[in-house]
Amino acid sequence: MTDTLLLPAAIAALALAAAFWRFLVGPRPVDRVVAFDGLTIIAITGLVLSALASGRSIYLDVALVYALLSFLGVIVAARYLEGGEQ
């Protein structure tokens, strides 16, 4: 079972790498926040895969709280960025 999950895990890792590249190069702060938002959502898939691989549903609670916190984080970051580049 766990072996077959390696395929989706590997593809999701590619997605993480591409989003992380955008996080590193920016160029603007808002681009980094967009990339960060993408990274956290892809990480939820990672948590679900961990839950399946370990057979422990506690990872799903972690995923839910993680989704909630990253949503709040993005909203706060956006509020801050609205100040602008003038």
Place this chain on the structure above:
Amino acid sequence: MSDTFAPVKIFSVTLLFWILLNGALEVDVLLVGAVVAGAITFLLAGSLSFLSGYRLTWESARATLGYLGYFLRELLKANLSLARVVMDPALPVEPAIVKVRTRLKNPVARLLLANSITLTPGTLTVEMKGEWLYVHWVFAKTTDPNVATAEIVADFEKFLEKMYD
């Protein structure tokens, strides 16, 4: 927006959320959930307005199902068109921010409309002001507000109008 059923709706949604969170339908889960949902309803009935305005009618329930089906189809289409664009070496995008108009007045219906636009092919809500929505469109066919409204807003609006007052 006075809604006599608002407390009932808040209570049922809070209880449902509690049951989903627990993932179990047992007596003690239900009892605790009912107490907590009751307390939330009692304390927050005045300020939790996000459920008010949803119609409790058969027509509204049918519209909700139709909306869900249409939304999921559009989400799939959005992803396939996006996949084509990002795989294309030439990256064919022709973006514009266009103005569209909505008749919807209910704040929840407007929020759902904005979210739906964001998840459907090539469009992203950037700003809402009164009846106007400013939409970023990756394949902008037009910048005429009326044509863009018919293209982007009209289908979702038909469902949402039946769902919300």
Place this chain on the structure above:
Amino acid sequence: MNALAILGVMVMTAGAVFLAFAGLGLYRMPDTYTRIQAGTKATTLGTILTLVGAALIMPDWGVKLLLIALFLMFTNPLSSQVLARAAHRAGVPATKESKADALAEDREELA
């Protein structure tokens, strides 16, 4: 391994492919707004599919997975909109390919 679990792995793989499209979109798209578009749509569908796939593998977890999916369907477009709005208010420019910006034209009267 039963048929449902095999289907689940396939659905999860399809979801991961959409996540990869999201990553590719974030990597390739020319400006902030088009990157937000690519990011939000593909991560939403991709995550929904991986959650559905996980529910097929582990039906007992279905309810909690459904809850995560509903939560994401609601918050993911919302955070994208808030980011796009912040970018536009902060004056982040769109790509040179852009045809029009009705919001910039109306910005004065909106303020």
